[in-house]
Amino acid sequence: MHKKDGQSNTSHKALPPRNFRFASGDVFIIGAILLFCVILIGGMWFYRRSLSDSAKYVRITRNGEVLLQKSLSEFTEPSEFLITTDNGRMVILISSEKVCVKESDCPDKICVHQGDLTEIGDGAVCLPNRVVVEIISGKEDNSGEVDVVSR
C-alpha cells in the first residue's frame, strides 16, 4: 500500500516528494526481460506448429545412410530411383501417390513383395542390400496410425 502523495503512513523521516515515474533503467531492464520471454515462448510455439506438417516424405537409406529424403508432392511425374548394388541393382518407383520397390537383385525379393507404400509408416526392407524404403511424416516424432507393425 502506498500513498500517492509519496508519504508513508509509518513514522519515517519526512522525505522530499519523489518522481512518480519508474526510473528509466528499471523500465528498460524489465521490458527487455519480458520481451525476451515472449520471443522465446512464441518462437517455441511456432516451431512446434511447423513440425505438425503431415506431408508424406519418402526416405531411402542404405546401411543407415540417407540416399534420398523428399516430399512425395515433389514427384509430379513418377520417377525411378536407381541403386547400384553388389549383385546388380534396385529400382524404386516414386510418385506423388506411392512408392514401391519395382525391381531388386536380392534372392528372396521380400522388398518387392511389400507392394505399394502409401501411408506414413509403410516400409520395405531389403536385407541383403541393407536398403530401407519408407514413407515418413514431416513431424519430428513419426506418429502414423500405429506405433509398430508385426509382420
Add this chain to the structure above:
Amino acid sequence: MFGPASSRTGRSRAFAFFCAFLFLFSFALTGCSQVPKKKLEIFALDTYVTITLEGKDAREAMTECTDILADMEGKLSRQRADSEISALNRSSEESPVILSEETYALLSWVYGYSEKTEGSFDMTIAPLMDLWGFGNYGEHVPEQSEIDETLLRVDYRKVHLLSGNRAYVEPGTEVDLGGAAKGYIGDVLMEKLKEYDLRKIILDLGGNVCAWSSSSELNIGIADPDEPGKIFCTYALEKGERMSVITSGSYERFFEENGVRYGHIMDTSTGCPAVTDLLSVTVVGADGTRGDVYSTTLYAIGSEEAKKLACEENIDCILCLDNGTLWVSSSLKGKVHAQEGRTIEYFS
C-alpha cells in the same frame, strides 16, 4: 517508487525476482525438461531391427541393447562362421562343442519343442531351406529324389545334448535357431530393460514385436498378407501390459514357378513348402520364444488344426484365412480391431 526509498527498493527487488523467474520459466518451456527418447535402426541378427526407448535411462538402456544384440548375433547367427551355432554345426561326437549358458538353454528349449510337435517344428530344417534356395539365389522346385535325400538330414534327434553345456550334431545335420531366436532375444532384452528407468519400450526385431508402455496405450499393427506394406488389423496394448506380437506367413518370403507360389515355411513331413488355408498367423503373449515357434507351427498346420492346438495350448492368436476371415482367440476380444471389410470370428 511510490513510497520511501526502502519500500521502493523492496518492490523493485520483488519485481526483479519475478522477471528472473519468468526468464527461467521460459527456458523450461523450451523443452529442457523433456523425457529422453532414443531410436535405434540397424541391420543385426540377420535382419532389420528398430528399437524405440523413452525414459530417463533411455541412453544407457540403448547402449545395453546394442551390446545384447551383438552378443546374441555372435552366439546364434548361422550366417556367421564364428558363432556358437556355426561351431555346433561343425561339431561331431568325437569333438562336441561347449556352449554358453544362454545358447545351451535355448537349444534345449527348442529341442523340447521340436519333440513336442513330433518334428512338425524342427530346428534342423536348414538343409531343406537351402535345397529350395531360400536366401541363396537358388530358388527352384527340386526333384523329389533331392527332397527325399535332404529330408533324411532333417531330424532334431540328430542333435545331441550332453551335460556341462556340451552338444554335438550327427554328420549332415545343421541347426538353425532362426525360428525361435528373435522371440527369445526379445524376451532377453525386455528382461534386461526392467532394470532401467523407462516409460516406453518398442522392439521390432525383423517384424517380431515386443512392446510395453507405462504412460500410454500402444497400437500394434499387423501386416496384411495381401498387401504386406499395409496393416489389416491392430492390437491395442494396454498401459502397463507387456506383450510380444509375432507373425508368421509366407507372404513376404516366397518365389513363384509356373504360376505356383512356394513359401519359405516348410512342411517337414513332405519336405515341401506348407500349403494350407492360412495366409498368416499372429501369436500374442508375454513369452516371445513361445510365440515365435508357435506362430510358425500354427501356420504350417492349417486353420482347423491351428484352432485346436491354440485352444489346447492356451495360445492367444489371430489366424488370417485365405478367404479373408480372421479367426481370433476369444481372450483377445476387445483388443483386436480389424480394418474395414474384415470379419472376425472368435473361437475358444
